[in-house]
Amino acid sequence: MxxxxxxxxxxxxxxxxxxxxxxxxxxxxxxxxxxxxxxxxxxxxxxxxxxxxxxxxxxxxxxxxxxxxxxxxxxxxxxxxxxxxxxxxxxxxxxxxxxxxxxxxxxxxxxxxxxxxxxxxxxxxxxxxxxxxxxxxxxxxxxxxxxxxxxxxxxxxxxxxxxxxxAEAVRTLSPGDDSQAALVIDARGGTMLAMRENTLFVARRFEFDGDDQRVLREPQAGRTERLFERIALELQRTLDYFDRTHQRPPPRRLLLLSGLEGLEGLGASLRNSLGLDVQSVSxxxxxxxxxxxxxxxxxxxxxxxxxxxxxxxx
Missing domain, CATH: 3.30.420.380 (Nucleotidyltransferase; domain 5)
Incomplete structure (x- = not known):
């Protein structure tokens, strides 16, 4: 820190x-x-x-x-x-x-x-x-x-x-020298990190808008999928920036950390849409x-x- x-x-x-x-x-x-x-x-x-x-x-x-x-x-x-x-x-x-x-x-x-x-x-x-x-x-x-x-x-x-x-938490939960990403979801949005050799290279943030907040309060199949697509888009932008700026292979491993209820299926959605190895840990x-x-x-x-x-x- x-x-x-x-x-x-x-x-x-x-x-x-x-x-x-x-x-x-x-x-x-x-x-x-x-x-x-x-x-x-x-x-x-x-x-x-x-x-x-x-x-x-x-x-x-x-x-x-x-x-x-x-x-x-x-x-x-x-x-x-x-x-x-x-x-x-x-x-x-x-x-x-x-x-x-x-x-x-x-x-x-x-x-x-x-x-x-x-x-x-x-x-x-x-x-x-x-x-x-x-x-x-x-x-x-x-x-x-x-x-x-x-x-x-x-x-x-x-x-x-x-x-x-x-970043300190990710080093403990998912150690390794290869490139990896982490996505931390909270009530207001998401924090996206890209790391390599246990070092933080990229940190980006996106915020949930009013529509996103309504989906979180009242999950429905179609609307939840659109929220997942938006999260995937924000994550892909982070991975693209890492690749473009640091000229390293983008992370293929994602540590998913969600402090919210009602986001079941997000990991599978990100795995399918981005081809990432999505890991959830306790x-x-x-x-x-x-x-x-x-x-x-x-x-x-x-x-x-x-x-x-x-x-x-x-």
Whole structure:
């Protein structure tokens, strides 16, 4: 996970009593707790309720996580991901060097932007300029959440993004050096990753529109098939981009992770339409703490387990 460059973390903290990976949205809270005293890892998910801050405080107390270091993993809607040319400066100076470039890519003043960057591998070896992924969020939207996290008793130590959290999860769930893709479906849309040699090369996102949301609420054979076709089209665009940009064979293996009910048949549809080897896995096989959650929630929280297990071990 890329954990520097956001500009919120300058003070040194005492040694942690444990590590927490947290996701926080208007409708759901989830956290995975890894104590440092030998107690087992635990996973939780709750509806956010009318007062997100109060729900988080209650959940942190229930998890006995007060005082633990916390990585907050931003949901896709909380940041944008831009691909930009890599500046010719040391990594610690990437963000500052790119601030002027991002002015025309975001819809708010640059002074309200907070950013982090990570490298897109392999392009320079193929005669193309090396590039970075630049994650951009709005300070004014993060600050209220940061206040809620600190008020809950957690010690916010880093902010991550869901794309990198899911890449970490894929490395555990489907290891291998060959090219592979992953598709993570959530209530708002899908995150598509293309990886090779356990490294993230491409990350793309698509959002469900109103018609898609209606199909998910009220599945019907014909409409569900059209939704599957749209998902296949978005996935094919990602595979084509990987092939065109990185000049490597596109992935033929797809790890499908759906945190939604009602999408039975999606794997078979993608297998038939794209000729992919579609694999579905049980995240609890890698992270037993997820077994305590409902089946769909195990997928939704899997990336947090990957983050929590890697926290403090770099």
């Amino acid at each position: 890329a954990k520097t460059g956001w500009g919120f973390f300058s003070k040194r903290r005492r040694g942690p009593v444990g590590h927490v990976a947290l996701s926080l949205s208007m409708d759901r809270l989830a956290l995975v707790v890894r104590p440092t005293d030998g107690r087992p890892v635990r996973a939780y998910e709750r509806a956010a309720g009318a007062d997100v801050g109060a729900t988080l405080q209650s959940l942190v107390r229930e998890a006995d996580a007060v005082g633990m270091d916390c990585e907050w993993v931003l949901e896709p809607g909380a940041y944008s991901l831009q691909q930009v040319d890599k500046p010719a400066v040391p990594p610690a100076e990437w963000v500052q060097a790119l601030r002027w470039k991002v002015r025309d890519l975001i819809g708010f003043p640059i002074d309200d932007a907070v950013m982090n960057a990570f490298e897109v591998p392999g392009l320079d070896s193929r005669g193309r300029p090396p590039t970075l992924y630049l994650a951009v969020a709005r300070k004014d939207e993060l600050r209220p959440r940061i206040a809620q996290i600190e008020a809950s008793g957690l010690q916010l130590s880093s902010i991550g993004i869901s794309d990198l959290a899911w 995240p609890e096989s890698a992270w037993p703490e997820l077994s305590a959650l409902p089946e769909a929630a195990r997928v939704r929280v899997a990336a947090l387990s990957a983050v929590a297990m890697g926290a403090g071990r770099a």
